[in-house]
Amino acid sequence: MKIWRLGLHGGSLTARLLRSMVLPMAGVALLLGFGGAIAIRGAVQAVSDRILGAASRAIAESLNVEDGEVALNLSPAIFGMLEDNERDNVYYSVTSLGKVVTGYSDLPNIAPRGLRDTEVVFSDAVFKGRPVRIVAEGRRLPGIGQPVIVEVAETLGARERIVRRLLIGLAILEAALIGLTAVLLPVAVRWGMRPLIRLRAGMDQRLGSDLQPLPTEDVPVELRDLVRAFNGMLARLDATLEGMRRFTADASHQMRTPLSILRTHIALLRKAPPDSEDAAHSIDDIDHASARLQRLLVQLLALARADNAAVAPEAAEMIEVNDFVATVASDHAADAVREGIELKFERAATELRVITHPGLCAELIGNLIDNAIRYNRPAGSVEVSIEPVAGGADIVIEDDGPGISIADREKVFTRFTRLDRDNRRPGSGLGLPIARALAEAIGATLRLDTARSGQGLRVTVGLRAAPAT
Structure with a gap:
C-alpha cells in the first residue's frame, strides 16, 4: 500500500510517529501482559x-x-460440578478423629490443627505425581468430639488451559491494537497533512514572483506557527528581492548617463577631425564619464560586498587603532591634495586595541574619508582623530564642508539618494549606505553629528575594545 510505504520512510513524519508511538505501546503491552497474566491467574x-x-x-x-x-x-451430582470435559481428576477424603472414613486415604492432609467448624482453607500440593489444588473444611457433627475434616482435591490442568486461552486472547488483542495503530497512523497522518498538501499544491501553481503569505485559516492549530514562520520568511525574501529590484533599477539608471555620454562623444569623434577642438572636448568628456562609471562600478561592488559581509566571529582580529587608521588615511592623501583639501590625522595619546575585521573596517574608514574629501568646500579640511571611550575607541572623521542637516541625516543612508545641493557634484549616493552596511557587518556603530566648529559633518565610528590580556 502506497501510504504504508511512505510511512516506513526513515526521514518521514509518519516514521517518527510510528517509532514514538508503536515502540512505547509495545512496552506498555508487555507491562499489561505481565499484569494481565497475574490478574487472569488470580481470577x-x-x-x-x-x-x-x-x-x-x-x-x-x-x-x-x-x-x-x-x-x-x-x-453423584456433587462431583458433577467438578468433573466435566474442561476439568481433570477430582479426589476427596473424609477424616474423623484422625481416621479416614471414606475417600482417598493418601490424600495430603492440609487441615491445620484445631480447624474450627465451617472453617475453610486452600492449599497447593502434589498427589499421584500431579499438582493439585486442595480445599479442607471442618464440620462439627453431634456426638463427635472433634470436627470432621472434608478435603477435596482437583488437578490443575483445566485451570491452566483457561489461563492459557485468556492469555492468548489478551496477546491477540494487544497485537491487534498495535497492528491497527501501525496501519491507521500513516492514514491519519496523511489525513492530518491534507491542509499542508493543499497549501503545497497552491504554491506549485504560483508564479515565481508571487510571494504573498500563505493562508492559515484551514491549517491545523498545531501547524499554524510553522506556516506563520514560513510567511515571515516569504516577507523577508520579498523585501530582499524588492531591494534587489530597486538596486538594479537605480544602478541601471545611474549607469545610463555616463554610458550615453560615452556613446555620444564616440559618435562625435568619428566625425570630428582628430586635432580639432571638438575632438579634444569629446575626449575630456569621455574621460570624465569613464571615471564616473568606474567609480560607480567600484561603489556597486563595495555595496554588494557590504551586503554579503557576514563576518564570522573567528574572522575578527585585534588591531592597534592609531597605526591602522593612520595607514588608511595616508592612502587618501593624494586624493586630498588633488582636490585641494587639507587632510589631518591626530593620534590618541595612548595605544588602543580593538577587535574588528581589518579589511572591512579599512574599507569603512576609507569610504568615510573619501566622502569627506569629495563633498567638502573648496580649500576645506578633513581631520581624522582617535578618541578612547569606555568599552572601545571612536574613530572620528570631521570636515568643514556644508554638512548634513538633522532632517536629512537618515535620508542620506538610503541608496542612490542625493541631496539637492549635491546634484552638480559627481557621485552616486552610495557612500554613506555602503558605510552603514559595512558598520553593521563588523558590529561597529555609525553616528552623524554637526562638526565641533558648528559647520561641517562629524562622523563617528565606534569599535569595541579588545579584552585585556
Whole structure:
C-alpha cells in the first residue's frame, strides 16, 4: 500500500510517529501482559476455588451420624460440578478423629490443627505425581468430639488451559491494537497533512514572483506557527528581492548617463577631425564619464560586498587603532591634495586595541574619508582623530564642508539618494549606505553629528575594545 510505504520512510513524519508511538505501546503491552497474566491467574484461581469450595461444602452438608459413626450420603451430582470435559481428576477424603472414613486415604492432609467448624482453607500440593489444588473444611457433627475434616482435591490442568486461552486472547488483542495503530497512523497522518498538501499544491501553481503569505485559516492549530514562520520568511525574501529590484533599477539608471555620454562623444569623434577642438572636448568628456562609471562600478561592488559581509566571529582580529587608521588615511592623501583639501590625522595619546575585521573596517574608514574629501568646500579640511571611550575607541572623521542637516541625516543612508545641493557634484549616493552596511557587518556603530566648529559633518565610528590580556 502506497501510504504504508511512505510511512516506513526513515526521514518521514509518519516514521517518527510510528517509532514514538508503536515502540512505547509495545512496552506498555508487555507491562499489561505481565499484569494481565497475574490478574487472569488470580481470577481463574478465585473462580475455581469457589467451585471447589462449593463441592467440599456440599460433601460436608451430606455428612450425618448413624449409630455413633460418621456416615456419608454422597450424591453423584456433587462431583458433577467438578468433573466435566474442561476439568481433570477430582479426589476427596473424609477424616474423623484422625481416621479416614471414606475417600482417598493418601490424600495430603492440609487441615491445620484445631480447624474450627465451617472453617475453610486452600492449599497447593502434589498427589499421584500431579499438582493439585486442595480445599479442607471442618464440620462439627453431634456426638463427635472433634470436627470432621472434608478435603477435596482437583488437578490443575483445566485451570491452566483457561489461563492459557485468556492469555492468548489478551496477546491477540494487544497485537491487534498495535497492528491497527501501525496501519491507521500513516492514514491519519496523511489525513492530518491534507491542509499542508493543499497549501503545497497552491504554491506549485504560483508564479515565481508571487510571494504573498500563505493562508492559515484551514491549517491545523498545531501547524499554524510553522506556516506563520514560513510567511515571515516569504516577507523577508520579498523585501530582499524588492531591494534587489530597486538596486538594479537605480544602478541601471545611474549607469545610463555616463554610458550615453560615452556613446555620444564616440559618435562625435568619428566625425570630428582628430586635432580639432571638438575632438579634444569629446575626449575630456569621455574621460570624465569613464571615471564616473568606474567609480560607480567600484561603489556597486563595495555595496554588494557590504551586503554579503557576514563576518564570522573567528574572522575578527585585534588591531592597534592609531597605526591602522593612520595607514588608511595616508592612502587618501593624494586624493586630498588633488582636490585641494587639507587632510589631518591626530593620534590618541595612548595605544588602543580593538577587535574588528581589518579589511572591512579599512574599507569603512576609507569610504568615510573619501566622502569627506569629495563633498567638502573648496580649500576645506578633513581631520581624522582617535578618541578612547569606555568599552572601545571612536574613530572620528570631521570636515568643514556644508554638512548634513538633522532632517536629512537618515535620508542620506538610503541608496542612490542625493541631496539637492549635491546634484552638480559627481557621485552616486552610495557612500554613506555602503558605510552603514559595512558598520553593521563588523558590529561597529555609525553616528552623524554637526562638526565641533558648528559647520561641517562629524562622523563617528565606534569599535569595541579588545579584552585585556
